[in-house]
């Protein structure tokens with residue numbers, strides 16, 4: 001019958017994982033998070049709120065470029081429609097969120113974009129990857145400018161990430177294997193306040 005009438009309609013519930021990416025790291029995390037949740041994965045730009053509202057949990061993955069978190073708009077624009085959902089947000093950048101200044105800057109940006117809604121969201125910061133080979137011209141220029149700024153700093157004042165960025169110039173950096181995605185999956189399943 002399914003073959004005749006097309007796919008069976010999905011029952012409401014479950015999880016939806018959305019992502020915004022330029023070079024794929026955020027998408028790869030989204031796919032890894034979606035797997036144990038048996039969730040649908042979709043690029044945020046193509047997500048529709050009416051369909052998203054039929055899920056119990058929404059995970060929003062956002063890449064970070066030039067200090068800006070991309071793709072927060074989906075939550076910001078639909079705050080009123082998502083009040084009864086389990087909401088999870090993860091950022092994907094290269095800087096180390098264990099450093100307080102990095103984490104604070106990301107958190108402040110999220111709060112500025114989402115306001116009170118922030119308190120209803122489980123928030124995580126992941127580290128992505130960088131492949132010089134895949135960078136466009138503008139991105140290369142930006143990275144070169146960043147590196148030249150780092151080079152001007154005395155070695156002792158450079159953060160670990162800055163030293164890594166210098167070392168890997170022209171090559172690649174990837175933190176995918178170091179990231180624990182279990183807490184994100186857990187938050188999608190049980191909500192922000194659930195004990196682990």
Ligand SMILES: Cc1cc2nc3c(=O)[nH]c(=O)nc-3n(C[C@H](O)[C@H](O)[C@H](O)COP(=O)(O)O)c2cc1C
Nearest residue numbers: 021022023024025026063066067093094095128129
């Ligand atoms: C031009 C450029 C600017 C970047 N700016 C930042 C930044 O401000 N903060 C950060 O943590 N990572 C920054 N990154 C690293 C990206 O966030 C990282 O490559 C991440 O994996 C991107 O996600 P995506 O692969 O899903 O696009 C930058 C990378 C490039 C190429």
